[in-house]
Amino acid sequence: MVQQVKSFSFKKLFSFLGPGFLVTVGFIDPGNWATNIEGGSTFGYELLWVVTLGTLMLILIQHMAAKLGIATGKSLAVNIRDSFPQPVAAFLGFSVVLACIATDVAELLGGGIGFSLLFGFPLWAGVLLTLLLEVFLIISQRYHRIEKIIVGFLGIITLCYLAELLIVNPDWSVIVPKLVMPSVGRKSIYIALGILGALVMPHNIFLHSNVIHSRKWGVSEQDKRELLQYEKIDTLLAMTLGWVVNSAMIIVAAAVFFSNHIPVTTIEQAAATLKPLAGQFAGILFAIALVFSGVSSSITVSMAEANIITGFLGKPEDPRTMLYRLSVFVTAIPAVLIILLSVDTFRVLIFSQVILSLQLPFTLIPLIILCRNGKVMGSFRSRNVEFAAASAISALVIGLNIYFFYTTLTGGS
Numbered sequence: 001m002v003q004q005v006k007s008f009s010f011k012k013l014f015s016f017l018g019p020g021f022l023v024t025v026g027f028i029d030p031g032n033w034a035t036n037i038e039g040g041s042t043f044g045y046e047l048l049w050v051v052t053l054g055t056l057m058l059i060l061i062q063h064m065a066a067k068l069g070i071a072t073g074k075s076l077a078v079n080i081r082d083s084f085p086q087p088v089a090a091f092l093g094f095s096v097v098l099a100c101i102a103t104d105v106a107e108l109l110g111g112g113i114g115f116s117l118l119f120g121f122p123l124w125a126g127v128l129l130t131l132l133l134e135v136f137l138i139i140s141q142r143y144h145r146i147e148k149i150i151v152g153f154l155g156i157i158t159l160c161y162l163a164e165l166l167i168v169n170p171d172w173s174v175i176v177p178k179l180v181m182p183s184v185g186r187k188s189i190y191i192a193l194g195i196l197g198a199l200v201m202p203h204n205i206f207l208h209s210n211v212i213h214s215r216k217w218g219v220s221e222q223d224k225r226e227l228l229q230y231e232k233i234d235t236l237l238a239m240t241l242g243w244v245v246n247s248a249m250i251i252v253a254a255a256v257f258f259s260n261h262i263p264v265t266t267i268e269q270a271a272a273t274l275k276p277l278a279g280q281f282a283g284i285l286f287a288i289a290l291v292f293s294g295v296s297s298s299i300t301v302s303m304a305e306a307n308i309i310t311g312f313l314g315k316p317e318d319p320r321t322m323l324y325r326l327s328v329f330v331t332a333i334p335a336v337l338i339i340l341l342s343v344d345t346f347r348v349l350i351f352s353q354v355i356l357s358l359q360l361p362f363t364l365i366p367l368i369i370l371c372r373n374g375k376v377m378g379s380f381r382s383r384n385v386e387f388a389a390a391s392a393i394s395a396l397v398i399g400l401n402i403y404f405f406y407t408t409l410t411g412g413s
Contacts, residue, residue: 001307002283004061007144008229011323012136012226012230012350013230013233013234016215016216016227016230016234017230017233017234018147018151018214018234019066019147019211019212019214019215019231019234020062020066020231020234020235020236020237020238020239021150021151021154021210021234021237021238021241022146022147022150022151022300023062023204023207023208023211023238024209024238024239024241024242025150025153025154025293025296025297025299026103026201026203026204026207026297026300026301027058027199027201027204027242027246028113028154028157028242028245028246028249028293028297028368029103029106029107029110029293029294029297030106030109030110030113030267030290030293030294030297031103031106031107031110031352032106032195032198032199032246032249032269033110033200033249033267033290033293033322034266034349035191035194035195035198035252036051036195036246036249036253037190037249037250037253037257037264037267038191038253038263038264038265039145039188039192039194039195039250039253040249040250040251040252040253040254040257041256041257041258041259041262041263041264041270042118042188042263042264043188043189043191043254043258044188044242044254044256044258044259045174045175045178045250045251045254046178046184046188047184047188047191047192047195047250047366048178048179048183048247048250048251049174049178049179049180049182049183049228050184050192050195051179051195051197051199051243051246051247051250052179052180052187052208052247053182053196053241054195054196054199054200055199055239055240055242055246057199057200057238057393057396058199058200058239058242059235059239060386060389060390060393061200061205061364061367061390061393061394062204062205062208062235062239062366063231063232063235064368064371064382064386064390065204065205065206065208065209065367066208066209066231066235067166067228067371067377067380068209068230068367068370068371068376068377069209069210069212069213069362070207070212070217070224070227070231070379070380071114071224071376071378072377073213074311074364075206075208075209075210075213075307075311076205076206076210076288076311076363076370077093077209077210077307077308077310077311077312077316077317077369078311078312078314078317079376080092080093080366080370081093081311081312081314082310082326083367083373083376089312090360090366091310092304092362092363093308095359095362096202096203096206096308096359096362096363097305097308097309097330097331098225098329098355099355099356099357099360099363100202100203100301100302100304100308100358101305101330101331101334101335101355102306102331102351102352102353102355103201103203103301103331103352104203104298104301104302104331105335105338105348105349105352106340106349106352106353107131107294107297107298107335107350108127108131108143108294108296108298108332108335108336108339109127109289109294109339109345109349110267110288110293110297111126111127111129111130111133111291111293111294111295111298111374112118112124112125112126112127112128112130112214112292112294112339113126113271113290113294114126114287114288114289114290114291114293115129115130115291117268117271117283117286117290118284118287118288118291119193120294120410121329123304123345124340125339125341127190127336127339128336128399129331130291130294130295130297130298131336133295134295134298134299134302134328134332135328135329135332136156137149137299138299138302138303138306138319138325138328139325139328141408142319142320143207143214143319144214146209146299146303146319147214148299149296150296150299153292153293153295153296154236154241154292154296156288156289156292157245157289157292157293157296158241158245160246160285160286160288160289161245161248161249161252161285161289162248163285164248164252164265164278164282164285165248165251165252166284167278167279167281167282167285168251168255168256168278168282169250169255170252170254170255174250179247187244188397190407193400193403194271194306194353194399195207195216197353197356197397197400197401198353199246200360200364200397201356201360202356202359202360202362203301203305204300204304205303205306205364206308206311206363206369207300207303207304207307208235210304210311210317211303212231213317214340215227215230221378221379224247224253224380226248228380232300252295252324253270256273256274256277256278256282256370257270257273257277260277262277263285266292266346270286271283271286271287271290272408274286284358298332301331302328302331302332303319305326305327305328305330305331306319306324306327306328306330307324309323309327309330310324310327336341337376348374354405356401357401357402357405358401358403358405360397360398361394361398361401364394364397364398365394366389367390367398368382368391368394370388371386371387371390372387
């Protein structure tokens with residue numbers, strides 16, 4: 001019998017808001033910047049609907065990850081360790097750590113490019129500065145302080161892009177229909193796949209199932225259902241903010257580059273082209289937002305990876321422990337070495353996305369299996385509609401990622 005949920009309280013809601021916004025940072029990381037800018041500069045506003053569709057899909061997937069954490073009191077990593085055979089769990093854990101390293105490559109590279117654009121640093125210096133900020137903030141701060149810092153960074157990124165929208169002054173009568181009306185041609189489908197595939201990221205799913213525990217609640221079903229009520233709002237608001245920022249990236253790229261018939265394929269090219277077309281201030285805002293995007297997303301990747309390692313090893317997922325803090329370097333050091341030893345950073349970014357594409361099925365499928373399992377979830381088990389929707393979304397995302405992976409390797413479009 002389902003227990004009645006306590007009455008809604010805005011005070012409790014405001015005290016709960018945060019975990020979803022922490023996850024949203026990965027939704028607007030430098031990898032998303034690259035696909036959004038290329039999509040907007042090449043196809044104008046035509047692919048805005050892809051961001052809307054992807055956000056709707058993401059809301060359900062992230063909600064399921066958070067619900068798993070609430071219902072079981074354990075993260076996805078711990079649930080996999082407890083519910084799957086040891087060899088399977090070991091493989092899944094190893095694969096997602098590799099995905100975290102690949103993700104951190106993109107985040108550190110984005111932060112490095114941002115510092116380079118803003119202060120004229122060499123790329124390697126910008127990457128190392130991003131790394132130092134990432135490690136310092138994770139090691140020196142408690143979780144709730146980190147959460148507030150990340151939410152602050154997210155606010156700065158949002159304000160920068162809203163200011164750029166005011167500067168470029170796009171035609172909203174053209175934009176609004178494009179947000180919801182599907183339109184994709186043979187030439188744009190490759191970029192559309194890239195935008196959609198970049199939205200659902202393995203580390204975000206693991207992270208959300210863990211950081212939801214930062215909110216204390218009772219063990220009764222009523223307490224958990226009350227928390228779930230606020231989690232839904234937190235996830236919806238956070239993913240909506242991510243939708244706004246991602247859409248703004250495409251809109252700015254379309255208004256500035258597409259309208260001037262200038263296709264842009266790299267972040268550096270976008271920054272160099274933006275200043276003469278939209279003004280010096282727009283270029284500065286772009287660089288500031290990129291710095292905060294790179295730093296904040298690299299922090300959340302390392303947090304996710306530390307939670308994953310401690311969870312799969314059966315150790316406390318506590319930021320105050322030495323293992324947790326040392327785990328941060330498992331992704332950071334390889335990611336920095338890959339960047340510093342690479343001749344072609346663009347190809348490094350492509351390779352990092354390939355790794356994510358390959359790993360994604362090994363995160364989505366266990367999540368759906370666990371959420372459907374009544375022994376694991378109890379009365380919070382996924383019902384038929386949620387299970388069917390999540391399965392369809394997973395099949396679509398996995399299929400798109402496989403296609404994106406194949407065409408990337410073969411040079412198709």
